[in-house]
Amino acid sequence: MLTLDTRPDLTGPDLSDFSRIDFTNGAIAAVSGGSDSTALLLLLKNHLDRTAPATRLLAVTIDHDLRPGSAAEARAVASLCAERGIAHRTLRWSGPKPSSGLPAAARQARYRLLAQAALEDGIDLILTGHTADDQAETVLMRHARDEGRGLAEMAGRGLAGMAPATLYDWRHWIVRPLLGARRAALRAFLQRENVGWAEDPTNADVHFERPRVRAVLGEDDGQRFAEAISLARRVATEREELGHRAAILIRDFAAMPTTGLIRLDPAFAASDDAPAAVYAMRILLAAVGGVPFLPDEARSQALFSRLRAGPLCATLSRTIVDARRAGIFLRREARGLPLAVPASGDVLWDGRRRITLGDSSGALLIAPLGQAAAAKRDIAENGTPSSLARAARAAEPALWRGSECLGLAGESGVPATVATSPVVAPFAGFLPSFDLAPAAAVCGLIGAPPAPALPFRGHSAGR
Numbered sequence: 001m002l003t004l005d006t007r008p009d010l011t012g013p014d015l016s017d018f019s020r021i022d023f024t025n026g027a028i029a030a031v032s033g034g035s036d037s038t039a040l041l042l043l044l045k046n047h048l049d050r051t052a053p054a055t056r057l058l059a060v061t062i063d064h065d066l067r068p069g070s071a072a073e074a075r076a077v078a079s080l081c082a083e084r085g086i087a088h089r090t091l092r093w094s095g096p097k098p099s100s101g102l103p104a105a106a107r108q109a110r111y112r113l114l115a116q117a118a119l120e121d122g123i124d125l126i127l128t129g130h131t132a133d134d135q136a137e138t139v140l141m142r143h144a145r146d147e148g149r150g151l152a153e154m155a156g157r158g159l160a161g162m163a164p165a166t167l168y169d170w171r172h173w174i175v176r177p178l179l180g181a182r183r184a185a186l187r188a189f190l191q192r193e194n195v196g197w198a199e200d201p202t203n204a205d206v207h208f209e210r211p212r213v214r215a216v217l218g219e220d221d222g223q224r225f226a227e228a229i230s231l232a233r234r235v236a237t238e239r240e241e242l243g244h245r246a247a248i249l250i251r252d253f254a255a256m257p258t259t260g261l262i263r264l265d266p267a268f269a270a271s272d273d274a275p276a277a278v279y280a281m282r283i284l285l286a287a288v289g290g291v292p293f294l295p296d297e298a299r300s301q302a303l304f305s306r307l308r309a310g311p312l313c314a315t316l317s318r319t320i321v322d323a324r325r326a327g328i329f330l331r332r333e334a335r336g337l338p339l340a341v342p343a344s345g346d347v348l349w350d351g352r353r354r355i356t357l358g359d360s361s362g363a364l365l366i367a368p369l370g371q372a373a374a375a376k377r378d379i380a381e382n383g384t385p386s387s388l389a390r391a392a393r394a395a396e397p398a399l400w401r402g403s404e405c406l407g408l409a410g411e412s413g414v415p416a417t418v419a420t421s422p423v424v425a426p427f428a429g430f431l432p433s434f435d436l437a438p439a440a441a442v443c444g445l446i447g448a449p450p451a452p453a454l455p456f457r458g459h460s461a462g463r
């Protein structure tokens with residue numbers, strides 16, 4: 001099981017956090033030029049020089065183009081890399097910047113550009129310099145949003161903080177080898193090495209939430225820091241354990257009788273492990289609805305209690321839950337399905353399907369199959385109520401030429417160049433390593449491609 005290493009001190013050459021990472025296919029170090037990521041770069045370089053000097057190492061700096069000094073900071077990283085014989089690239093976030101939610105948009109752009117560099121250079125592993133300080137700040141910020149709950153109470157899963165590894169876009173592993181390190185220790189290391197770093201003025205700008213939390217963390221004697229880290233450790237362990245139990249329930253009780261329709265055995269609602277059942281249900285609701293986040297816990301609990309009480313039909317997370325004697329059926333609601341889009345390129349459709357379209361004629365469209373076309377299709381006789389199977393099919397993506405429906409991908413009449421593959425919606429963008437087990441269970445259920453194995457020695461996907 002992956003847990004946070006909170007050793008407060010580290011010295012460069014003895015840093016052990018790299019030793020379990022599999023560098024076979026090279027690594028990208030995400031280096032802003034700040035102290036943490038500069039230390040990451042030098043520690044990593046030392047480690048690779050000692051253990052695997054032939055490893056491909058690429059440092060990537062994202063120039064967010066938000067401050068006048070950002071290009072110069074990127075150049076400073078480039079010259080440090082040149083001195084140390086490390087390949088380096090700068091990628092610029094060009095285009096319009098939003099007037100609100102800037103930190104979140106910058107973060108999104110940063111990951112997108114890092115992934116672009118990874119793709120272009122054929123390296124899947126990305127390392128960032130997040131530290132134990134970042135972790136404590138993240139946990140306290142999330143906790144502040146969880147108003148009304150005491151720090152010791154059953155905490156939301158977000159309080160697990162950042163995972164040691166997160167799969168981005170179901171493709172690139174982002175690993176955070178310095179999560180156990182304190183920023184002060186990293187700065188001391190850089191000072192010993194005589195290497196400077198850039199100070200980002202936004203880090204001290206109290207208009208932003210993180211610098212405010214950072215200031216609070218610096219106020220006491222490390223008490224709040226220690227509490228936040230130990231909370232994160234505890235919640236991370238609980239979250240992984242709950243995920244494993246939810247995965248077992250999904251494997252034991254869930255099936256997909258037809259595309260787009262999930263059936264839970266009625267015994268699911270009678271499960272002894274109600275917390276795991278609610279968690280499994282939240283994950284399935286998000287997956288069926290094509291939503292990147294889990295539905296609200298309290299509403300999900302209420303729905304689960306009603307499921308225990310008997311038949312119902314309810315909607316949550318864009319998913320219709322239809323519980324009857326034949327089973328508990330989940331399907332995408334018809335409301336809010338995507339409008340017709342031209343069939344070309346690579347599309348994430350409705351958050352649920354990755355569609356690759358080889359058509360460049362411009363004559364084909366992707367749109368929901370719809371009720372009329374679904375009514376004309378044969379439905380397999382497998383005990384599933386045909387009305388439910390048809391309703392689920394109606395919300396599936398189909399290929400159209402004008403008003404003529406060519407059918408669903410994979411059917412005869414649909415060009416073989418059109419391929420569709422299911423997506424595990426709540427984890428498709430970011431899959432924290434805490435959640436590997438339930439993600440693997442949903443993958444198996446809906447036939448999505450498995451997540452690439454964790455880049456740690458001795459680990460495989462799903463554990």
Ligand SMILES: Nc1ncnc2c1ncn2[C@@H]1O[C@H](COP(=O)(O)OP(=O)(O)OP(=O)(O)O)[C@@H](O)[C@H]1O
Nearest residue numbers: 030031032034035036037038060061062128129130
């Ligand atoms: N502009 C950037 N270019 C490349 N990587 C970045 C950039 N900004 C952040 N990162 C990566 O994300 C991590 C966490 O980001 P955060 O914003 O906390 O760092 P920072 O304060 O900008 O810099 P540092 O972590 O180096 O002190 C960094 O350690 C780094 O690995």
